[in-house]
Amino acid sequence: MTSNPVADRAQSAPATASMPAITLESVAHQYEAERTTVRALAAVDLSVAPGEFVSIVGPSGCGKTTLLRAVAGLLEPASGRVEVFGSPPRTARRNGALGLVTQEPGLMPWRSVEANVRLAIDLAGSDGSATSWLERVGIDRYAGLYPRELSGGMKQRVALARALAVDPRLLLMDEPFGALDELSREAMRLELLALWERERISVLFVTHSIREALLLSDRVVVMSGSPGRILEEVAVDLSRPRTDALLTEPAFVESERHIRDLLRTSA
Amino acid sequence: MQRTGQLETPAPAAPEVVAVRPSARAAARVRGWLAVTVPPVVALVVLVIGWEFWVREREIAEYLVPKPSAVFEALRDDPGRYVTAARESLTAAMGGLIIASVGAFALAVLMAHSRLLERALYPPALLVKLTPIVAVYPLFAIWFGFGVGPKIAIAALITFFPMLVNALIGLRAVDPAALDFMRALDASRWRVLWSLRMPSSLPYVFAALRISVPLSLIGAVVAEFLSGSSGMGQLILIANGDFDTPALFGAIVVLATLGVALTGIVAYIERRVLFWHDSMTGP
Ligand SMILES: Nc1ncnc2c1ncn2[C@@H]1O[C@H](COP(=O)(O)OP(=O)(O)OP(=O)(O)O)[C@@H](O)[C@H]1O
Numbered sequence: 354m355t356s357n358p359v360a361d362r363a364q365s366a367p368a369t370a371s372m373p374a375i376t377l378e379s380v381a382h383q384y385e386a387e388r389t390t391v392r393a394l395a396a397v398d399l400s401v402a403p404g405e406f407v408s409i410v411g412p413s414g415c416g417k418t419t420l421l422r423a424v425a426g427l428l429e430p431a432s433g434r435v436e437v438f439g440s441p442p443r444t445a446r447r448n449g450a451l452g453l454v455t456q457e458p459g460l461m462p463w464r465s466v467e468a469n470v471r472l473a474i475d476l477a478g479s480d481g482s483a484t485s486w487l488e489r490v491g492i493d494r495y496a497g498l499y500p501r502e503l504s505g506g507m508k509q510r511v512a513l514a515r516a517l518a519v520d521p522r523l524l525l526m527d528e529p530f531g532a533l534d535e536l537s538r539e540a541m542r543l544e545l546l547a548l549w550e551r552e553r554i555s556v557l558f559v560t561h562s563i564r565e566a567l568l569l570s571d572r573v574v575v576m577s578g579s580p581g582r583i584l585e586e587v588a589v590d591l592s593r594p595r596t597d598a599l600l601t602e603p604a605f606v607e608s609e610r611h612i613r614d615l616l617r618t619s620a
Numbered sequence: 621m622q623r624t625g626q627l628e629t630p631a632p633a634a635p636e637v638v639a640v641r642p643s644a645r646a647a648a649r650v651r652g653w654l655a656v657t658v659p660p661v662v663a664l665v666v667l668v669i670g671w672e673f674w675v676r677e678r679e680i681a682e683y684l685v686p687k688p689s690a691v692f693e694a695l696r697d698d699p700g701r702y703v704t705a706a707r708e709s710l711t712a713a714m715g716g717l718i719i720a721s722v723g724a725f726a727l728a729v730l731m732a733h734s735r736l737l738e739r740a741l742y743p744p745a746l747l748v749k750l751t752p753i754v755a756v757y758p759l760f761a762i763w764f765g766f767g768v769g770p771k772i773a774i775a776a777l778i779t780f781f782p783m784l785v786n787a788l789i790g791l792r793a794v795d796p797a798a799l800d801f802m803r804a805l806d807a808s809r810w811r812v813l814w815s816l817r818m819p820s821s822l823p824y825v826f827a828a829l830r831i832s833v834p835l836s837l838i839g840a841v842v843a844e845f846l847s848g849s850s851g852m853g854q855l856i857l858i859a860n861g862d863f864d865t866p867a868l869f870g871a872i873v874v875l876a877t878l879g880v881a882l883t884g885i886v887a888y889i890e891r892r893v894l895f896w897h898d899s900m901t902g903p
């Protein structure tokens with residue numbers, strides 16, 4: 354009897370293969386201050402399959418960062434359930450499964466660019482050299498510089514290299530390309546897609562650019578604010594690899610217009 | 621995992637590097653140094669010369685205002701006396717400073733990790749700070765005898781609070797994004813303390829040192845005034861009793877020099893350690 358390769362794989366990677374990378378069930382959160390309460394999230398349900406690339410778009414202040422932090426277990430939501438690969442986020446963190454790119458780069462200013470990436474490798478216990486990751490994001494020439502000597506875009510590249518060096522199964526990215534120029538943005542997009550296709554990781558990607566979301570994702574989650582909730586999940590049925598040629602294709606233009614309308618009417 | 625597929629990522633535009641001859645850079649540095657040191661030195665020399673002429677011209681009594689030359693003679697005639705006294709005061713000041721700084725930093729670490737500890741210990745610490753230190757000297761004399769002990773205790777007491785407050789603020793003033801990043805990798809408290817909180821606190825620690833270094837000297841000299849047993853404080857008391865105003869001025873000059881030298885040393889170390897901080901400009 355010949356063994357079934359699919360079944361074999363399923364056995365060697367128990368449960369996790371079919372288990373969603375992210376499960377959010379009626380997640381709500383509010384920030385309590387002395388006098389005010391800000392309702393940041395109201396009953397958000399979301400599921401991200403393993404290997405799926407999901408983007409979140411939404412107006413500023415609609416709770417995207419809050420949502421991402423809840424997934425990473427950095428914030429305990431007031432109510433609702435958060436699971437990452439079928440267990441609480443803490444467990445995923447402990448297994449080194451989370452890569453995080455925060456909205457601000459969050460580099461250690463006393464460490465050189467290379468030492469910043471090395472810290473990540475160190476903490477995650479992953480292998481690979483800091484220099485090779487810097488090469489991939491195109492800043493290996495600046496390995497010896499310190500964060501205060503870098504431009505905003507260069508810092509974001511370091512933050513990206515640092516998150517990738519962790520060798521994560523789930524990558525959480527909060528506007529990682531915000532400070533980059535148009536060409537670098539495109540290059541980093543390709544780099545990210547190549548990595549995603551190669552490693553079959555799951556990605557949750559926050560962006561303000563509808564085009565960027567459409568070019569990257571399997572699904573675009575459109576949010577609206579006060580309190581933050583999901584308006585609609587837009588499936589992106591565009592073939593890969595996606596190039597700039599898509600930008601003028603009817604399906605793309607239609608999705609782009611649809612999302613823009615959603616955002617406009619909710620505002 | 622396989623890491624292949626080098627991508628063609630356009631690198632950020634390389635900053636234009638202009639070749640500068642090392643000698644030119646060194647010359648520029650010397651010029652910059654001279655620019656900050658020459659004016660105050662000239663001002664000081666002019667002041668001293670003017671003072672000398674003023675005292676000579678007006679024939680002002682030496683016990684009121686001595687001539688700078690008389691002060692210089694006092695220092696030259698018996699340098700050993702000043703060196704011994706200065707060494708004693710300095711030992712007490714530095715002993716107190718080191719003990720207080722290490723202790724205050726350790727306490728700040730505990731307080732940074734526990735709001736309960738902070739709430740419990742901060743008010744007593746504030747109480748100690750607000751108590752006039754001269755009032756506790758007799759107690760210290762009873763506990764620590766009449767040697768260097770109570771002097772160290774006074775210097776420690778006066779420098780403890782600035783370090784505690786600054787270190788606590790510094791340990792808490794971490795970049796939230798950097799903290800998120802470390803926590804997402806499940807870094808332990810100790811790892812966060814070592815790799816993030818401690819380095820973040822260094823600018824605040826040095827700010828505290830700049831305050832507490834001169835304070836430690838004050839503490840030591842005040843203790844010597846009160847005990848009258850040794851050091852610069854005792855030297856001043858004796859000179860005062862003898863109406864030996866040149867010696868009095870000599871003591872002031874020695875103490876001022878000590879203060880300036882210690883502050884300079886702290887500033888030098890600070891520049892070396894905090895090269896990465898935004899407050900540091902230039903080479
Ligand atoms: N620590 C906090 N304390 C109080 N309110 C907060 C805090 N963090 C966020 N908020 C509020 O919660 C809401 C959602 O914030 P969040 O940062 O998640 O928005 P966002 O979608 O990431 O916005 P942006 O696109 O500008 O980054 C906002 O109204 C914000 O004012």
Ligand SMILES: [Mg+2]
Binds near residue numbers: 417418527
């Ligand atoms: Mg945000």
